[in-house]
Amino acid sequence: DAKTTQPPSMDCAEGRAANLPCNHSTISGNEYVYWYRQIHSQGPQYIIHGLKNNETNEMASLIITEDRKSSTLILPHATLRDTAVYYCIVRVKDSSYKLIFGSGTRLLVRP
Amino acid sequence: GAVVSQHPSRVICKSGTSVKIECRSLDFQATTMFWYRQFPKKSLMLMATSNEGSKATYEQGVEKDKFLINHASLTLSTLTVTSAHPEDSSFYICSARVGSAYEQYFGPGTRLTVT
Numbered sequence A: 001d002a003k004t005t006q007p008p009s010m011d012c013a014e015g016r017a018a019n020l021p022c023n024h025s026t027i028s029g030n031e032y033v034y035w036y037r038q039i040h041s042q043g044p045q046y047i048i049h050g051l052k053n054n055e056t057n058e059m060a061s062l063i064i065t066e067d068r069k070s071s072t073l074i075l076p077h078a079t080l081r082d083t084a085v086y087y088c089i090v091r092v093k094d095s096s097y098k099l100i101f102g103s104g105t106r107l108l109v110r111p
Numbered sequence B: 001g002a003v004v005s006q007h008p009s010r011v012i013c014k015s016g017t018s019v020k021i022e023c024r025s026l027d028f029q030a031t032t033m034f035w036y037r038q039f040p041k042k043s044l045m046l047m048a049t050s051n052e053g054s055k056a057t058y059e060q061g062v063e064k065d066k067f068l069i070n071h072a073s074l075t076l077s078t079l080t081v082t083s084a085h086p087e088d089s090s091f092y093i094c095s096a097r098v099g100s101a102y103e104q105y106f107g108p109g110t111r112l113t114v115t
Helices: none
Strands: A009-013 A018-023 A031-038 A045-050 A061-064 A070-075 A084-092 A105-110 B004-007 B010-013 B019-025 B032-038 B045-051 B067-073 B076-081 B090-097 B110-114
Touching: A009 A018, A018 A084, A018 A105, A031 A061, A045 A061, A045 A070, A070 A084, B004 B090, B010 B019, B019 B032, B019 B090, B019 B110, B032 B067, B032 B076, B045 B067, B076 B090
Parallel strands: A009 A105, B010 B110
Antiparallel strands: A018 A070, A031 A045, A031 A084, A061 A070, A084 A105, B004 B019, B019 B076, B032 B045, B032 B090, B067 B076, B090 B110
8 A cells, every 4th residue: 555644743723724734646546545533542533535536524625636646634624622643544445444554643723 | 423342441450461352343243343553652553454253364563372353243353462561551442344335433442551
């Protein structure tokens, strides 16, 4: 599976949009981009995933560049409860279904 | 979304003893369960993949005789840390997948402290 690069930490003000970047320049054509987050001392939570089209759900939006070498997770109106470590994972949607976590981005939402 | 529970949430044991951690899918049948370990301020590390009714597949560097995994039913997988040592102290997290779903549902984690 392709490697991802994320900034180690970011912060944003409560109520503003949080834009979390992820670089996956070695992604191949059949690899999906997944985002999970982990709030302190809890298990990770699925947020969103996509292949090449932009995706939106009730939690977030995922913007994938046309060349698929990078993506951005957008939390449109961040709240204090969105403070967490956000993981961008690239993997093939194959029968193993394994998720390999990188180091993620620690997002701090400021009041 | 689907709910995965873990028991216990926190356990302290003495060095040399064994500890069993349970992972249950509460409202769905999990064809595959995964076990992860997480040290403080580090990312999750996949330990093994467990399919119901078959032997677990361990990641490179994970000792299968030390971390025994049993997936006896579609709703229960157990991880037994045998002859635990202080370096086994960690946060152990399981996840479960149903059918061909792309999502994995994670449990709340079990914090193991070996004294």
